[in-house]
Amino acid sequence: MNLPNLLTMVRLALIPVYLVVFFSDQPMRMYWALGIILLAGLTDVVDGYLARRNQQITQLGIMLDPLADKLMMIAVFLSLLISGKISFWAAVAIFFRDMTMILCSVIFHFRGKKTVPANMLGKLTTVLFYIALLLLMISSPGDSMWEIAQVFLWSVIALSYLTSIVYMFQLKMVNERFM
Template sequence: MSEAAAPEISDRIWTVPNILSFLRLVLVPVFLVLIITGEDLWALIVLVFSSLTDYLDGVIARRFQQITRLGQLLDPAADRLFIFATFIGLAFRDVVPWWLVAVIVGRDAVLLVLGIVLANFGYGPLPVHHLGKVATFCLFYALPILMIGQAFPAIAWFTAPIGWAFALWGAFLYWWAGVIYIVETRRVIAIPRLLGGSRSDTLDS
């Protein structure tokens, strides 16, 4: 039974996917300012543009063998920063409560601590759990839906409940995945590490 060849991961920096990820990172503070100042339509346009480039950089990286170590860091970083910027900007305007921001940021702070613990025991980051991917998916859907309601108040009665449903469900799954990562970290550090063993999968959701 033959195994599929793993994609080659390079150390290149200037690839099209990486440039798109850099662009998304640059747009994060622009996006935050637009939300805080009430420029909701422009903020929505920036968010949609960021979502499209997020999709494109993944497609290009896989199709043209441009998967890089830097890209594996930049892509999830840009995703998280856009999530944080949206929730912080909407909380600043009292559209969403600050406790929701604390829930989202707190979970990633826990993952940061887990990463440090694993590194101290000689392990890399844990493999991505599917619940983490589903949670991020829900939050990514919640953000543009909530922003549509702000940009077009006439339809907020329809978009707000849907956006809130995705946001709350995403936050719940975000922490559920976080608990799984905590349990897995405890299990891993309790097992004597095999010489030469490593865990190279990235924890990006």
């Protein structure tokens, strides 16, 4: 296992750590939880950089990297739903999109189809989701920052669906070439 894939595995291991911290009674738990999210984001950036720089891009990494991102986002948005920081419909929109992307990737992988690495639009969407998370975690329902965070979140959700459509077209194109 190469270092980029190991960092992806660390990111997967951070998911239960985040959930334990978020739902704990610890003072400043939101800041600690946010720190875990940012650490996960940093490992995402570093593993991608190392994989490209050291030419260690693998099919396993291409599949696990976005899976780790999506599972972390699902865990975070589930915690925000349970705590009342996002609406049921925002959570449904996020979960539906991410679960669809995960299932499609798994199906493509196990059918021996090629997968494609995240594109710039996907990376931008991930960064914007992290910004939305920051805004949601530091605000409370009813204050003006929370309203801004909600509008920003829905904008990012819309962008994520556009990103998914682009990704599906890329998958279709790369697999038509190899038929």
